[in-house]
Amino acid sequence: MSAAIADAPQLIALVGNPNCGKTALFNLLTGSRQKVANYAGVTIERKEGIAVTPSGRRVRILDLPGLYSLEPATPDEQVTADVLAGQRAGEGRPDAIICVTDATNLQLNLHLALALRRLNIPMLIALNMSDLAQRRGIRIDREALARELGVPVVETVGVRPAGIAELLKRLEHEWPLRRVTPDPQAGGAIDNSRDHAEVMRILTAATAGTELADTLSDRIDRVVLHPVAGLALLAVILFLVFQAVFAWAQWPMDAIEAGVAALADGLSALLPDNALRSLLLDGVLAGVGSVLVFLPQIIILFFFILTLEESGYLPRAAFLLDRLMGSIGLSGRSFIPLLSSFACAIPGIMATRTIQDPRARLTTIMIAPLMTCSARLPVYALIIAAFIPRQTVWGVLELQGLVLFALYVAGVVGAMAVAYVLKRWERGSRFQPLMLELPSYHLPHLRSLVIGLWQRVQIFLTRVGTIILSLMIIMWALSSFPAPPDGATGPAIQYSIAGYIGSGLAVLFAPIGFNWQISLALVPGLAAREVAVAALGTVYSLAATGDEVSGALTPLIAASWSLPTALSLLAWYVFAPQCLSTLATVKRETNSWRYPLIMAGYLFALAYLASFLTYRVALWWTGGT
Amino acid sequence: MSAFIANVIVYLVVALSVGYAAWRLGPVSFRRWLALRLQRRFPVLLRNLPLSVGGCGSSCGGCSLAAKPRATPAESRVSTQIPIRIHQPKR
Numbered sequence: 001m002s003a004a005i006a007d008a009p010q011l012i013a014l015v016g017n018p019n020c021g022k023t024a025l026f027n028l029l030t031g032s033r034q035k036v037a038n039y040a041g042v043t044i045e046r047k048e049g050i051a052v053t054p055s056g057r058r059v060r061i062l063d064l065p066g067l068y069s070l071e072p073a074t075p076d077e078q079v080t081a082d083v084l085a086g087q088r089a090g091e092g093r094p095d096a097i098i099c100v101t102d103a104t105n106l107q108l109n110l111h112l113a114l115a116l117r118r119l120n121i122p123m124l125i126a127l128n129m130s131d132l133a134q135r136r137g138i139r140i141d142r143e144a145l146a147r148e149l150g151v152p153v154v155e156t157v158g159v160r161p162a163g164i165a166e167l168l169k170r171l172e173h174e175w176p177l178r179r180v181t182p183d184p185q186a187g188g189a190i191d192n193s194r195d196h197a198e199v200m201r202i203l204t205a206a207t208a209g210t211e212l213a214d215t216l217s218d219r220i221d222r223v224v225l226h227p228v229a230g231l232a233l234l235a236v237i238l239f240l241v242f243q244a245v246f247a248w249a250q251w252p253m254d255a256i257e258a259g260v261a262a263l264a265d266g267l268s269a270l271l272p273d274n275a276l277r278s279l280l281l282d283g284v285l286a287g288v289g290s291v292l293v294f295l296p297q298i299i300i301l302f303f304f305i306l307t308l309e310e311s312g313y314l315p316r317a318a319f320l321l322d323r324l325m326g327s328i329g330l331s332g333r334s335f336i337p338l339l340s341s342f343a344c345a346i347p348g349i350m351a352t353r354t355i356q357d358p359r360a361r362l363t364t365i366m367i368a369p370l371m372t373c374s375a376r377l378p379v380y381a382l383i384i385a386a387f388i389p390r391q392t393v394w395g396v397l398e399l400q401g402l403v404l405f406a407l408y409v410a411g412v413v414g415a416m417a418v419a420y421v422l423k424r425w426e427r428g429s430r431f432q433p434l435m436l437e438l439p440s441y442h443l444p445h446l447r448s449l450v451i452g453l454w455q456r457v458q459i460f461l462t463r464v465g466t467i468i469l470s471l472m473i474i475m476w477a478l479s480s481f482p483a484p485p486d487g488a489t490g491p492a493i494q495y496s497i498a499g500y501i502g503s504g505l506a507v508l509f510a511p512i513g514f515n516w517q518i519s520l521a522l523v524p525g526l527a528a529r530e531v532a533v534a535a536l537g538t539v540y541s542l543a544a545t546g547d548e549v550s551g552a553l554t555p556l557i558a559a560s561w562s563l564p565t566a567l568s569l570l571a572w573y574v575f576a577p578q579c580l581s582t583l584a585t586v587k588r589e590t591n592s593w594r595y596p597l598i599m600a601g602y603l604f605a606l607a608y609l610a611s612f613l614t615y616r617v618a619l620w621w622t623g624g625t
Numbered sequence: 626m627s628a629f630i631a632n633v634i635v636y637l638v639v640a641l642s643v644g645y646a647a648w649r650l651g652p653v654s655f656r657r658w659l660a661l662r663l664q665r666r667f668p669v670l671l672r673n674l675p676l677s678v679g680g681c682g683s684s685c686g687g688c689s690l691a692a693k694p695r696a697t698p699a700e701s702r703v704s705t706q707i708p709i710r711i712h713q714p715k716r
Contacts, residue, residue, distance in 0.1 A: 276631035470642035
C-alpha cells in the first residue's frame with residue numbers, strides 16, 4: 001500500500017447546493033437507501049455511512065443538508081456550517097470535502113465551491129448530473145475547471161455507479177488533496193462581487209456551448225405554472241390519486257382478505273378450543289389481518305407520491321400555492337414539510353427546519369398533524385368501504401374515491417383555518433418571500449421507484465409484525481381476562497378489563513356517537529392510528545358469541561354502527577390527536593413540552609367538536625334521535 | 626396439546642408483548658437507562674441492543690429510513706446529535 005493510500009482521509013463530507021444530488025451520491029457510495037427526491041430540502045440532518053475504497057479501505061462519508069453559502073440562514077444549513085467548522089460536539093472537521101455541483105447550473109454552484117475552498121480543507125469537485133448537462137448542450141472542460149479551481153474534478157451521475165469508482169479512486173490515489181491557501185488579498189473574507197467575477201472567469205475558461213434556450217421543462221412549465229391552468233392541473237392530479245387508491249386496490253385487497261380467512265379456517269380446524277386458539281384467531285389474525293388488508297392502498301398512494309417527488313413537480317406546486325399560503329401566514333417554504341406530512345407528520349415536522357422564520361416554522365409544526373398521514377388511510381378506507389356504496393358518479397368517478405378526497409381536503413382546510421387563527425394571534429409574524437429553485441423535470445427512475453415502494457412495504461410489514469402485533473396481543477389479553485362470572489349472558493369481553501375500560505370511556509364519547517368498542521379502540525390508536533383498526537378487529541372478533549365465527553371487519557361494523565356514528569368517527573380522524581411519536585418529535589424540535597401539550601389539546605378539542613357537529617347533523621338528517 | 630401447555634404459551638406470548646410494547650413506546654431515557662443496566666449484566670448477549678427506534682416505525686416512510694444506525698450505549702454517550710431549537714426572536 002502506498003503512503004498516499006495509507007494516509008487516505010477518514011471522514012469525508014458531501015457538501016453542495018440543495019438538490020444537486022448529494023444524497024443520491026451518498027447512497028451510491030455507501031450502499032444506503034436514504035430518501036432522495038427531485039426538490040430542495042430533503043436532507044435536513046447529518047447522515048453518516050461507510051464507503052469502501054478500491055484498496056479496501058473503509059472511510060466515513062457524511063451527507064449534509066444543502067446550502068447556498070457558508071452563512072447559514074436556517075437550522076438545517078446550520079448543521080452543515082457547524083460540521084464544516086468542526087463545531088459539532090464529539091466530531092472534528094472533515095478530512096476532505098466532496099463538493100457536489102450540479103453541472104446544469106454551474107454558475108450558482110461555483111459560488112459555494114469558492115466559499116468551501118476558503119475553508120482550507122482538501123477538496124474534490126463531483127460534477128454531478130453531467131449526463132443532463134450534455135443533453136442540454138452544456139460542454140464543461142473538466143481539465144480546465146480543475147486547473148482554474150485548483151482541485152480535482154470528477155464527472156458523476158447520481159443515479160448511476162459509473163463515476164463513483166473513479167471518485168473513490170481519485171480521492172484515494174491523489175491523497176493528500178491539495179489544500180488551497182486563502183487568497184491573501186481577500187484575507188479569507190467573503191466578498192460577493194469578487195466571487196462573482198471569479199465564477200464568471202472560471203466559467204469562461206471551462207465551459208463551452210450554451211444551454212438550449214427553450215428546454216422541455218420550460219415548455220411544460222408554461223402550463224404547470226400558469227396561475228389558472230396550473231392550479232386546475234394540481235387539483236386534477238390530487239383528485240386522480242385518491243380515485244386510484246380505491247379503484248385499483250380492490251382485487252389485491254380481496255386476495256389478502258381471502259388469504260387471512262383461509263388461514264383462520266385452517267387454524268380453527270387444527271387447534272382445539274382453548275386460549276391459544278382464541279389468541280391466534282381473535283387476537284393475531286382478526287387484529288393484524290384487518291390492518292394488513294390495506295397494504296395495496298398504501299402502495300398505490302406512495303406510488304403517486306414517489307412519482308411526483310421524482311418528477312420535479314412538487315416545487316412547482318409549492319410555487320403555485322405560495323400566494324394562498326401567504327394569505328394564511330405561511331410561505332411556500334411550508335409546502336414541502338406539509339406535503340411530507342401526508343406520508344407521516346414526523347418527517348414533515350422535521351422538514352420545517354428549512355423554514356427561516358421561527359414563527360412560520362412553529363405554525364407549520366402546529367398544523368402538520370392536520371395533513372392526512374398514511375396511517376389514517378386504513379381507518380378511512382375501513383369506514384368508507386362499510387358505509388359508502390361502491391357506485392360511480394357522473395359515469396366515471398368512484399363515490400368512495402370522492403369521499404376519500406373530501407376527507408383529505410377537510411384536513412387541508414382545517415390546517416389552513418388553524419394557521420389563519422395563529423396568524424391573527426401572532427401579530428409579529430412577517431411575510432417571508434419564497435425563493436425556490438425549480439429543478440428540471442425528469443421521468444422517475446424505475447429502480448428508484450421500485451426501491452422506494454419496496455421500502456414502504458417493508459416498513460409497513462415490519463410495523464404490522466412488531467408494534468401492531470404486540471399491541472393486539474395485549475388488547476386480546478385485556479379483552480379476555482378475567483373470565484366472565486357464572487351465569488353471565490353477554491359476550492365474555494363485556495366482563496373483561498377492556499370491557500370495563502371501554503364502558504368507562506364510552507361515557508365521554510357517547511355525545512359524539514361512539515360505542516364502547518370504538519372508545520376502547522381509540523386508546524391503542526394513540527400509539528399509531530391504524531392500530532385502532534386492528535383493535536376494532538380484535539374487539540369485534542371476541543364479541544362474536546357462541547359458534548359465530550367473525551368474518552371481515554367491514555361487514556361487521558356496517559351491521560353494528562349507524563351512519564351518524566361512522567361519519568362522526570371519520571370527522572374524529574380528520575382532526576384526531578396525534579400519535580405519541582409525533583408529540584415526542586414536536587417536543588424535540590421545539591425543545592419544550594409547551595407546544596406538544598398545546599397541540600394535543602387543540603387537536604382533541606377540534607376533533608371532539610367536529611365529531612359532535614357531524615354526529616348531530618347526521619342524526620337530524622337521517623331522522624334519528 | 627393440553628390446555629395447560631396452551632395456557633403457558635399464551636402467558637409467555639402476552640408477557641413478551643407487554644415487554645416489547647413498553648420498550649418501543651417508552652421514553653428514550655428509560656430505554657437508555659434499562660439498556661445500560663442490561664448490557665452491563667449481559668455484555669455479550671445484548672451488545673447490539675438498539676437504543677432508539679427508527680422514527681415512529683409507521684407505514685408512512687421517511688423518518689424510519691432516516692434513522693441513525695443502531696447505537697450502543699457507549700456510542701450514545703458521545704452522541705453528536707444536538708436538538709435544533711426554535712429561537713425566539715430578540716425583543
